[in-house]
Amino acid sequence: MAKTSPGEFVNQVKTEWSKIAWPTRRETLMTAVLVVIMTSLLGIFFFGIDTFFGAIVQWLLSLASGR
Template sequence: MAKVSPGEFIRQVRVEASKVVWPTGKETWVTAVMVFIMTALLALFFFTVDSAFSAIVQFLLGLLG
């Protein structure tokens, strides 16, 4: 690995940082809304699956008792 001077390192960091493209406010808002929607859908899905498994286990335990 080649060693560079601190000044060269700072220059390289500035060049790379200038390549960063930040999302617009609208893109951020739409992405955040999509994350909340997907989180809600996944929560509903896992709640349903967990409830079904719970009912199955309760039924099987009821057969034993």
């Protein structure tokens, strides 16, 4: 493997840096909003599932204890 000099490395980094396609401010904002919406929906969904199964377990435990 060939060794790269520090100057050549910096030039390669600059070249690669210029190839990056940075998202616009609008794209970043829309992605952030979508992430917040989806995590909120998933949180609500899993809260409902957890509540549902918790109620089933409580019902089964009450049957087992004879109350």
